Amino acid sequence: MLVARRLFDDLTQYVEEQQLPWTPALRRSWLGYLRPGGYYVAVITLRREIEFAVKIPDAPERLGLANPYPGLKTRWDSSSRQWTWAVPTINDVPDVRTALNTSRKFQPETGPMPVPATPQETSTTGPIGERSGDGVLQA
DSSP, X not given: OHHHHHHHHHHHHHHHXXXXXXXXXXOSSEEEEEETTTEEEEEEEOSSSOEXXXXXXXXXXXXXXXXXXXXXXXXXXXXXXXXXXXXXXXXXXXXXXXXXXXXXXXXXXXXXXXXXXXXTTTOOOOSTTOBOTTSOBOO
């Protein structure tokens, strides 16, 4: 539990330093911070191995993001849109600011986090019948 406590303390310090309107959320098997509207930004799971995660709109590779913690085991959970790192010991606790700064680039002030358009979806020209960047079928 020392690992989870340290991660949560570091998250709290970040929220306070940045003067963010995020609120803590404490659950039985996880805890974290929510931005306005009840949307999670950061999560700490309380399993055998503590995990730290941030919400991003798509897989890190698709967003061109480098792993900020290459020394930690990582995984992408597409259903939760969560980039997660296992934090096995107190000595492995990463600087949470790095992942939080990355996640915040994708977080709106309110409402759900939008999914970024893929390169194909951002095209505004194309053959008749293709979708333009705004999703409208071109005539």
